[in-house]
Amino acid sequence: MRWENLTGLRDEPMDHGRAGDAALFGADAVVTRTVDTPEFSGVTFHEIRARSIVNRVPGASRMPFEWTVNPYRGCTHACVYCFARNTHSYLDLDTGLGFDSQIVVKVNAPELLRRHLASRRWHGEHIAMGTNVDCYQRAEGRYRLMPGILEALRDYANPFSILTKGTLILRDLDLLRQAADVTDVGISVSVGFVDQELWRTVEPGTPAPERRLDVVRALSDAGIGCGVLMAPVIPFLGDRPDQLRATVAAVARAGGTSVTPLVLHLRPGAREWFMSWLAHTHPHLVRRYERLYAEGAYAPKWYQRRVTRQVHELAEEFGIGPSRAAGFRAPRLPEQRGAPRPAEPTQLTLM
Numbered sequence: 001m002r003w004e005n006l007t008g009l010r011d012e013p014m015d016h017g018r019a020g021d022a023a024l025f026g027a028d029a030v031v032t033r034t035v036d037t038p039e040f041s042g043v044t045f046h047e048i049r050a051r052s053i054v055n056r057v058p059g060a061s062r063m064p065f066e067w068t069v070n071p072y073r074g075c076t077h078a079c080v081y082c083f084a085r086n087t088h089s090y091l092d093l094d095t096g097l098g099f100d101s102q103i104v105v106k107v108n109a110p111e112l113l114r115r116h117l118a119s120r121r122w123h124g125e126h127i128a129m130g131t132n133v134d135c136y137q138r139a140e141g142r143y144r145l146m147p148g149i150l151e152a153l154r155d156y157a158n159p160f161s162i163l164t165k166g167t168l169i170l171r172d173l174d175l176l177r178q179a180a181d182v183t184d185v186g187i188s189v190s191v192g193f194v195d196q197e198l199w200r201t202v203e204p205g206t207p208a209p210e211r212r213l214d215v216v217r218a219l220s221d222a223g224i225g226c227g228v229l230m231a232p233v234i235p236f237l238g239d240r241p242d243q244l245r246a247t248v249a250a251v252a253r254a255g256g257t258s259v260t261p262l263v264l265h266l267r268p269g270a271r272e273w274f275m276s277w278l279a280h281t282h283p284h285l286v287r288r289y290e291r292l293y294a295e296g297a298y299a300p301k302w303y304q305r306r307v308t309r310q311v312h313e314l315a316e317e318f319g320i321g322p323s324r325a326a327g328f329r330a331p332r333l334p335e336q337r338g339a340p341r342p343a344e345p346t347q348l349t350l351m
């Protein structure tokens with residue numbers, strides 16, 4: 001995927017592109033503005049005007065939703081395991097540090113969505129957000145795209161779900177409440193573990209797990225049920241029984257309506273970055289990881305089942321409701337073979 005395909009605005013000039021941009025994006029760069037700001041030291045924002053904002057999930061996906069909206073590409077939360085890293089390669093951007101610091105911002109996302117929802121061809125299907133990168137990452141504090149997106153969804157009573165690690169979602173609590181009054185709204189917060197040391201090294205740009213659980217609590221207090229996607233459970237670093245117990249207990253204390261475990265998976269792009277981090281920080285684990293992920297991106301079924309069973313048992317012990325893909329209350333997926341290609345690669349990651 002190249003820039004011209006992403007935006008459909010090949011001729012749009014840069015406002016103040018820097019000298020390196022032309023080389024980075026090619027002669028027909030479509031970045032409308034490239035921004036470095038002291039407020040976000042080391043981060044570059046590439047503001048673009050996208051051509052479309054609602055993307056169809058590829059037919060082969062196992063996800064229980066069909067449509068997604070992603071106003072950003074790249075994520076300053078910088079999780080070393082981030083499954084979306086590879087999507088930066090579609091833009092000819094680096095999937096390591098570049099993913100953490102080169103953020104593409106679809107500045108016209110709210111107006112595009114409103115137009116899409118108004119279309120007679122749209123039938124009010126469920127829209128999932130936060131399925132690729134976090135829509136409440138720090139950049140959202142600057143660009144404020146989500147309020148316009150939520151207003152459009154509210155005005156058209158369009159069901160939606162959000163998955164996030166960002167505490168910024170509480171800024172939009174009123175809008176979420178208003179939307180929940182007229183349509184089906186599902187919120188999930190991603191908390192794979194509460195281990196402080198692990199958090200600092202593995203998810204360096206994210207709010208602390210406790211702060212994310214505060215979000216769960218605040219949403220529950222506001223009458224908007226919030227589930228926890230316990231993702232990822234990281235083999236040999238975050239999967240000890242006492243670690244799983246501490247996490248599920250904290251979810252219960254926060255009032256999470258469900259807890260759904262997801263074991264780390266390592267797709268191309270994420271795998272290289274994670275393994276180089278592992279070699280640097282935990283070299284003794286490299287061989288164990290190579291064996292566990294010898295078959296590909298996923299840990300073996302027996303391992304996944306063991307973690308799932310442990311978490312389910314703990315959820316029951318702590319009185320958390322039936323575990324399911326909380327927040328993703330999408331309708332059944334229709335047969336999607338032969339469906340049109342998404343306007344951009346819709347790589348679903350579930351943080």
Ligand code: SF4
Pocket residue numbers: 075076077078079081082083084132133134137165206351
């Ligand atoms: S896992 Fe989620 S929060 Fe972390 S970097 Fe990726 S998109 Fe951002």
